[in-house]
Amino acid sequence: MKKNKKIAVEQLEIGTFIRLPVSWKDHPFLFGSFKIKNTAQIEIIKGLGIKDVFFDPDKSDIQPVTSDNINTPKTDEHTLAALKEKMLLQKSEKIEQQQKLKRDLKKTEQQFTRSVAMMRSMVSKVSSRPLNAVGEAKELISNITNMLLSSDNLALHLMSDAKNDEHIYHHSLNVAMLCMLMAKELGWGREEVETIGIGALFHDIGKLKVPSTILNKRVELTTPEENYIKQHPLMSINFLKLADSFPDAAKPLIANHHEFLDGTGYPQGLKADKLDKLSQLIAVVNEYDILCNGSNQTKSKTPSVALGFLYKNYSKKLNAEYVSKLIKMLGIYPPGSIIELSSGQFAMVISVNLQQLLSPNIIVYDQLVPKDLMPIINLQDENMTIVRSLPAASLPPKIHAYLSPRDKISFAIGKN
Structure with missing residues (x-):
């Protein structure tokens, strides 16, 4: 496993996996760590006012551009500002969607807790x-x-x-x-x-x-x-x-x-x-x-x-x-499954839509995103795939604490 290293933002290319050295709230991306998909993302990163990012060679498809081949194009500031504003709006909307999903999950959890209490009462009677x-x-x-x-x-x-x-x-x-x-x-x-x-x-x-x-x-x-x-x-x-x-x-x-x-x-x-x-x-x-x-x-x-x-x-x-x-x-990855994504990130499946089993809702580990705001995303929406399932015990301690995998798996049915 190669150690992450700093690279200049001018060295970024599509296919490089990076971690931004700024707070999650200070950029328009859903995650603080991700693989670059297009040139627009590179332009947005350049517009953040940072000189360097952390590069992960193990999760990247390509090596960063060498200093000899750096060709920094001029950026249309108005286009860049509009694109950034659009991404921030999309990020805000996704956060709101995620908060709603969390509230719905909380209601399902409360109903399940009531069902457990009812179960205990029934057995005692x-x-x-x-x-x-x-x-x-x-x-x-x-x-x-x-x-x-x-x-x-x-x-x-x-x-x-x-x-x-x-x-x-x-x-x-x-x-x-x-x-x-x-x-x-x-x-x-x-x-x-x-x-x-x-x-x-x-x-x-x-x-x-x-x-x-x-x-x-x-x-x-x-x-x-x-x-x-x-x-x-x-x-x-x-x-x-x-x-x-x-x-x-x-x-x-x-x-x-x-x-x-x-x-x-x-x-x-x-x-x-x-x-x-x-x-x-x-x-x-x-x-x-x-x-x-x-x-x-x-x-x-x-x-x-x-x-x-x-x-x-x-x-x-x-x-x-x-x-x-x-x-x-x-589905292949039922609720409770710990998975590794095509982005190289680790996640946990928290629910499956019974009509769309290949697109479960997952929570994703990102060290720059506060745990209480951790994204709940749909795989299909984010164009990610699952690489493999793995035991929770194999997760590094920080990721294990963040995702909080269940020792015991319990299910509840709710409307999607």
């Missing part, structure tokens, strides 16, 4: 006030279904990390959201969308019967402990016997969410002919969320790696149509 718990769950699922079925312009947003004592609620909501979204994409009717949604909300409730010393154990489980945990789907069914208003149609998918088509799942080792389509769908989504969020004994995978892992390693265990649908629905 199952044994004492089962009718209330099921009624609240049906209302929550009905509201989500209304949003899903009334709009084709939906986005999947990345949410904040789960607190230590809320992982089960985040996981249950993740599975419910993705199952309902997939059911819609598969063309299922409202009744089936709601059935898989309410079943997913309560699919892990049996884990509340597992001692925390086993559930939160950070070393490998003993065989008896592992066998005990594997009974939690049936514990969930027993738990829900207290609620006679709980839909019978949702119970099989709760009992079977860890069953595999080849009979290697648990707790009953059922095979494909004994598993209905709702059970097969929740098994796919549940496994994906477990891979993303890991457990005390397993390491989390990045969202894109988790999708690839499912595709490569579960061909005999999970419904291939549903796995393919999940991959198609989330």
Whole structure:
């Protein structure tokens, strides 16, 4: 890796990657670091009143002009001023658009937080006030279904990390959201969308019967402990016997969410002919969320790696149509993915428009842009592409702190 060096602005060429030595608010560009795309950008930089910029040879397509070949053209000051004013206006408009997007994301986050609180309340009421718990769950699922079925312009947003004592609620909501979204994409009717949604909300409730010393154990489980945990789907069914208003149609998918088509799942080792389509769908989504969020004994995978892992390693265990649908629905780089851009910058995917999967919204690291103003951009709008996905742990500490990648991946559905 070559060290960045200072070069004169007269040495700039299209294809050189630079960092401006001025505050973000003192120039009209969206980023303080970027690859020069056209001569107009060079002219704008020359008009900033700076003599030098920092040149990054690793991210550049071309070396800067040598001093022997410098040919400084005369700049039309009026044209330059008009161009700069136009860029500043565009920058201001983009900042406003980004602030609106941030406000919308904040609303989605607040709704998600309320859903987590509702989830906690519902679970606490199952044994004492089962009718209330099921009624609240049906209302929550009905509201989500209304949003899903009334709009084709939906986005999947990345949410904040789960607190230590809320992982089960985040996981249950993740599975419910993705199952309902997939059911819609598969063309299922409202009744089936709601059935898989309410079943997913309560699919892990049996884990509340597992001692925390086993559930939160950070070393490998003993065989008896592992066998005990594997009974939690049936514990969930027993738990829900207290609620006679709980839909019978949702119970099989709760009992079977860890069953595999080849009979290697648990707790009953059922095979494909004994598993209905709702059970097969929740098994796919549940496994994906477990891979993303890991457990005390397993390491989390990045969202894109988790999708690839499912595709490569579960061909005999999970419904291939549903796995393919999940991959198609989330895109190659799902929310939470850490990516490197064609510009050489690092970014994190924060949401995907389900109708434009190749153009996710991302936040981009730029050391000259304050974190609270970090750009949320659409890849397509900025004419950038993704070079690769990478684990968050591989990010330099400064970039990691700026992007704040999630240890646990949680999703919420909102209108785009």
